[in-house]
Amino acid sequence: MKYYIEKTLDTNFESAILKTKEALQKEGFGVLSEIDIHKKLKEKLNVDFRKYKILGACNPPLAHQALQIEDKIGTMLPCNVIIFELDDNHVQIAAIDPFASMQVVENDQLNQIAKIVKEKLEKVIAIIN
DSSP states (O other): OOOEEEEEESSOHHHHHHHHHHHHHHTTOEEEEEEEHHHHHHHHHOOOOOOEEEEEEEOHHHHHHHHHHOTTGGGGOSEEEEEEEEETTEEEEEEEOHHHHHGGGOOHHHHHHHHHHHHHHHHHHHHOO
16 A cells, blocks of 8 residues: 655745645645755765655644544654655655555544545645646
């Protein structure tokens, strides 16, 4: 089972980040965290790595519902969305498939929420251009 939803864009890295954030907002997600992997690997290991950013996205009403069903589900929140540079004008965007990741929890109520989140993330990926 594929654990992510993905799309490749013909655009630059910074533009892809802005477009991704806008698309997330349209589907009710906020960005709680941003991790600049390129910067962190340079800082901690002194290695050059391609531009790569992790956005921690959260849809508050759905997160609240999930937390009411499973109090430890916070270990799997927020939903990660990654943006990374393939080359100067090609960027890949990928989001976690929450339905695939929630299968290990084995809770049908949670699976229903995960399906909704997956549909929203699929819309996010689809509308980014």
